[in-house]
Amino acid sequence: MLKSLLAVADGGDKTEATLKTAQLAARNSDAWLDVLHISPDAEPMAVFAAGEGMPMVGVAEETVRKHIRARRDAARKAYDSVFGTAGGGKSRWVEREGRAIDLLIGDARLADLVIISRPGDENDELFPGAVSTVLFETGRPALIAPPTPMPTIGTRVAVAWNDSNQAARAVSAALPLLERAAEVTILAAGKSEKTASAAKLAEFLGRHGVKAKTDAYDPGSGSARARGRSLLAHAQKMNADLLVMGAYGQGRMMQFLGLGGATAKVITANTMPLLMAH
Numbered sequence: 547m548l549k550s551l552l553a554v555a556d557g558g559d560k561t562e563a564t565l566k567t568a569q570l571a572a573r574n575s576d577a578w579l580d581v582l583h584i585s586p587d588a589e590p591m592a593v594f595a596a597g598e599g600m601p602m603v604g605v606a607e608e609t610v611r612k613h614i615r616a617r618r619d620a621a622r623k624a625y626d627s628v629f630g631t632a633g634g635g636k637s638r639w640v641e642r643e644g645r646a647i648d649l650l651i652g653d654a655r656l657a658d659l660v661i662i663s664r665p666g667d668e669n670d671e672l673f674p675g676a677v678s679t680v681l682f683e684t685g686r687p688a689l690i691a692p693p694t695p696m697p698t699i700g701t702r703v704a705v706a707w708n709d710s711n712q713a714a715r716a717v718s719a720a721l722p723l724l725e726r727a728a729e730v731t732i733l734a735a736g737k738s739e740k741t742a743s744a745a746k747l748a749e750f751l752g753r754h755g756v757k758a759k760t761d762a763y764d765p766g767s768g769s770a771r772a773r774g775r776s777l778l779a780h781a782q783k784m785n786a787d788l789l790v791m792g793a794y795g796q797g798r799m800m801q802f803l804g805l806g807g808a809t810a811k812v813i814t815a816n817t818m819p820l821l822m823a824h
Contacts, residue, residue, distance in 0.1 A: 552657035557617030567691035687719035704781040712792025730758040
């Protein structure tokens with residue numbers, strides 16, 4: 547069961563969209579939702595920025611502080627816009643100050659699911675690498691929100707299956723959502739052995755009350771990015787409002803189906819909520 551969700555509000559342009567996705571996920575699961583904003587320490591931020599590719603190196607500390615305050619205010623404004631100034635329901639605003647990555651890891655490890663914005667323009671991210679940190683450092687599943695929120699989540703679910711540990715963990719994390727879905731389709735990348743494994747997954751899900759069908763598709767023989775696009779296209783074709791898949795080898799570009807950067811492509815181009823686990 548999903549009872550405690552954590553949404554990261556960094557104050558970037560995608561914050562409000564991310565919180566709308568988080569609100570949907572919390573309502574669907576009848577879960578508590580903490581909306582977390584972290585204000586990094588200003589003094590060491592230039593050093594932190596240098597390691598993370600942020601445009602803060604050599605900037606005066608007061609300018610950095612103004613930037614941090616502006617992001618905090620933008621995050622709070624997005625929260626009030628989505629949940630109302632009273633918070634509403636089972637949501638609450640949480641602020642922390644300090645080393646962003648350490649604080650994020652600490653809070654994320656105590657959540658059933660972490661909702662975070664889709665990575666993109668690093669200049670718009672308060673601490674780039676947050677998605678990777680959640681996936682590989684917390685032991686928790688992540689729900690990566692698209693920049694344009696969908697009106698529903700988890701009604702029509704696509705499950706990318708390749709019979710791996712990561713895919714199995716993603717399915718396990720998504721079970722509470724799969725059990726509520728009207729339609730679940732298991733996408734297997736074309737090979738007969740993968741299709742057979744997908745049928746076994748459908749049987750497993752059936753024991754949980756989930757009626758799932760399988761769909762084998764040809765990922766093509768192009769680049770890894772093209773194969774990632776192929777997976778997204780199949781999920782979009784079925785009008786999925788949730789895609790479930792494993793997150794693969796941080797040091798190997800999060801390989802999906804052994805296809806190099808395909809997972810990274812799916813993460814950075816997802817147009818629907820994307821639930822991932824490592």
